[in-house]
Amino acid sequence: MFLALRDLRRGVRRFMLLGVVIALVALLSTVLSGLATGLVTDGISGLRALPLDRLVFQEGSDATFSRSILRPADLKRFQQVQGVKATPLGASFVNAAPVDGGPSLDLSMFGVAADSFLVERADARAALAGPPGLVLASELQDQGVKVGDRYTVGGSSEEYPVLGFTFAGTYGHTPIAFVSLSTWRQIQYSNPDDDRFSAIAVQGDSPELAAAAADTSTVVLTKTQAYAGSPGFTAETTTMTLIRGFLLVISALVIGAFFTVLTVQRTRQIGLLKAMGASNAYILRDGIGQMAVLVTLATGVGVAVGAALVAVLSRGPAPVELAPRAIATVTLALIGAGILGSLFAFRRITQVEPAIALGVEP
Amino acid sequence: MNHTTTALDVDGVRVAYPDGPDERVVLDSLDLRVAAGEMVVISGESGAGKSTLLTVAGLLRRPDQGEVTVAGTSTSGLSDRQRTTLRRDHIAFVYQSANLLPTLTALEQLELVGHIRGERSGTARARALALLDELDLGGRRNQLPGQLSGGERQRVGIGRAFMAQPTVLIADEPTASLDPERARTVVDLLSGAARERSIATLVVAHDDAPARAATRRLRLAGGTLHEVVEPATDRAAAGSVLGVGARVGTGG
Numbered sequence: 325m326f327l328a329l330r331d332l333r334r335g336v337r338r339f340m341l342l343g344v345v346i347a348l349v350a351l352l353s354t355v356l357s358g359l360a361t362g363l364v365t366d367g368i369s370g371l372r373a374l375p376l377d378r379l380v381f382q383e384g385s386d387a388t389f390s391r392s393i394l395r396p397a398d399l400k401r402f403q404q405v406q407g408v409k410a411t412p413l414g415a416s417f418v419n420a421a422p423v424d425g426g427p428s429l430d431l432s433m434f435g436v437a438a439d440s441f442l443v444e445r446a447d448a449r450a451a452l453a454g455p456p457g458l459v460l461a462s463e464l465q466d467q468g469v470k471v472g473d474r475y476t477v478g479g480s481s482e483e484y485p486v487l488g489f490t491f492a493g494t495y496g497h498t499p500i501a502f503v504s505l506s507t508w509r510q511i512q513y514s515n516p517d518d519d520r521f522s523a524i525a526v527q528g529d530s531p532e533l534a535a536a537a538a539d540t541s542t543v544v545l546t547k548t549q550a551y552a553g554s555p556g557f558t559a560e561t562t563t564m565t566l567i568r569g570f571l572l573v574i575s576a577l578v579i580g581a582f583f584t585v586l587t588v589q590r591t592r593q594i595g596l597l598k599a600m601g602a603s604n605a606y607i608l609r610d611g612i613g614q615m616a617v618l619v620t621l622a623t624g625v626g627v628a629v630g631a632a633l634v635a636v637l638s639r640g641p642a643p644v645e646l647a648p649r650a651i652a653t654v655t656l657a658l659i660g661a662g663i664l665g666s667l668f669a670f671r672r673i674t675q676v677e678p679a680i681a682l683g684v685e686p
Numbered sequence: 687m688n689h690t691t692t693a694l695d696v697d698g699v700r701v702a703y704p705d706g707p708d709e710r711v712v713l714d715s716l717d718l719r720v721a722a723g724e725m726v727v728i729s730g731e732s733g734a735g736k737s738t739l740l741t742v743a744g745l746l747r748r749p750d751q752g753e754v755t756v757a758g759t760s761t762s763g764l765s766d767r768q769r770t771t772l773r774r775d776h777i778a779f780v781y782q783s784a785n786l787l788p789t790l791t792a793l794e795q796l797e798l799v800g801h802i803r804g805e806r807s808g809t810a811r812a813r814a815l816a817l818l819d820e821l822d823l824g825g826r827r828n829q830l831p832g833q834l835s836g837g838e839r840q841r842v843g844i845g846r847a848f849m850a851q852p853t854v855l856i857a858d859e860p861t862a863s864l865d866p867e868r869a870r871t872v873v874d875l876l877s878g879a880a881r882e883r884s885i886a887t888l889v890v891a892h893d894d895a896p897a898r899a900a901t902r903r904l905r906l907a908g909g910t911l912h913e914v915v916e917p918a919t920d921r922a923a924a925g926s927v928l929g930v931g932a933r934v935g936t937g938g
């Protein structure tokens with residue numbers, strides 16, 4: 325890259341436009357991946373935080389809690405599987421109206437057995453084991469909800485006090501409220517002794533899980549697979565992936581077009597190099613190396629600015645989150661797309677005739 | 687061994703360009719031998735095929751027929767890649783308008799030759815610096831082509847050709863865009879190098895400065911080369927040689 329580096333250094337202005345375009349694409353890609361990560365967190369941070377590895381849903385429920393109804397026999401079968409722990413989980417979206425008036429809350433209500441592995445903290449376990457009440461996601465505290473506030477939940481006329489707050493997160497972009505399984509059944513089925521629930525939470529893995537699923541007409545999903553059941557999750561993720569994919573294609577095309585124009589402009593220079601005895605490989609290395617350096621520098625600048633922007637935005641209300649892994653992926657993908665794009669000019673370079681070096685000067 | 691082989695041997699070469707449905711024969715059964723240390727100057731009317739001959743002799747183009755042998759290696763059977771390597775190792779060009787790379791300094795123009803040849807950068811730099819000093823360009827080594835005068839540019843172009851340590855040096859109208867004094871400097875450099883570095887030098891020139899320094903003068907007309915017997919003093923005189931040209935090579 326003897327020639328390429330000096331060409332870049334001394335012809336900065338010529339490469340500025342492409343550099344700025346690549347940097348902007350990199351910036352946009354970084355912000356979008358920040359948004360993608362942020363939306364996932366905003367959507368399912370509660371489910372992600374639950375200490376479970378797998379979720380068992382009723383067959384055909386598409387990982388949607390409200391469509392999945394399981395019974396004690398199903399749970400029993402999974403509890404027989406060696407090497408895993410299984411516990412029932414009730415989940416539904418409810419509206420909670422404060423008894424004293426004021427704005428009502430949309431909640432994603434998770435009913436859990438107080439003594440199960442899903443409840444890790446001793447204070448939460450104690451709260452859920454006591455008289456019925458709500459343990460709310462802590463972001464609701466910021467909205468002015470206080471311990472002791474009383475709510476009527478769903479259609480029921482029972483009043484439930486707020487027992488405490490925890491870092492529960494969200495499901496379906498809705499803050500989570502933990503209740504005991506019997507409270508959940510009271511709200512969902514108007515009967516605390518109803519034996520139905522939504523899904524089985526599983527800790528651990530075993531090849532026998534498949535057999536258990538077959539016996540009970542259920543499906544076993546990993547936690548990540550279960551995200552798809554969260555309202556909006558699949559649509560959001562698909563949209564983000566699509567936009568980022570398009571950005572990659574666009575940057576490959578832009579770089580390809582620019583490098584092709586550059587190659588055409590350099591036809592005489594390439595002929596000269598060939599006359600000097602430079603091989604096609606030498607010239608390709610130089611040209612593609614030049615694009616790689618340019619794309620790497622521009623992407624670096626764009627990603628850095630984008631990451632700074634995401635860091636600032638993440639302090640505000642927008643659902644963005646700085647994710648180093650995602651940013652590294654964006655960076656590598658953009659550099660890869662750039663190198664791929666510059667290959668468009670491959671044939672143009674190899675087909676230059678060295679004889680033009682002796683042609684008439686323009 | 688290299689003393690006994692002809693540096694450049696062009697044998698029975700034919701080149702024709704497509705011309706509508708027909709073809710236009712530019713070089714026909716052309717023979718040319720240039721030995722080490724010789725400076726052959728070729729003249730001829732515009733369009734006679736002088737540059738075409740140089741592209742064939744310099745392995746930039748394959749002839750339709752005939753054989754080109756460089757430093758004892760026949761080239762007709764070689765792949766493009768092998769021809770490129772042979773060109774890198776044995777042939778250097780000097781162009782009418784220097785043809786320097788716009789983003790390299792004078793020193794780097796020469797260093798690039800070393801880089802293409804895979805030479806160690808320290809060695810290449812030392813040789814380049816020495817050559818620039820010899821060409822009286824030591825003080826201009828960090829200038830870009832745009833910051834050099836026409837004569838300086840041409841001297842850098844010649845330095846670049848010397849940097850390749852060629853067996854054959856090919857120059858297409860190297861003095862055409864220079865005033866007489868600068869033209870003389872360039873010619874002296876080329877003829878001096880031919881003698882002292884034993885380079886087989888092949889120059890195409892319209893003007894007389896190169897012609898006066900030639901060890902042999904040829905004229906391209908009708909697709910072949912003719913020996914110039916009368917010493918020409920100016921362009922008009924060179925034109926009058928047409929009638930007394932004689933076929934050179936195996937034909938006679």
Ligand SMILES: Nc1ncnc2c1ncn2[C@@H]1O[C@H](COP(=O)(O)OP(=O)(O)OP(=O)(O)O)[C@@H](O)[C@H]1O
Pocket residue numbers: 703704712730731732733734735736737738739
């Ligand atoms: N690529 C090409 N295709 C068709 N014809 C060509 C091509 N290159 C050269 N010619 C023709 O071949 C002839 C010889 O061209 P060439 O450039 O070798 O002439 P020349 O002797 O160097 O002329 P000048 O003194 O003007 O430089 C010209 O008639 C030119 O028009």
Ligand SMILES: [Mg+2]
Pocket residue numbers: 736737738858
């Ligand atoms: Mg010519």
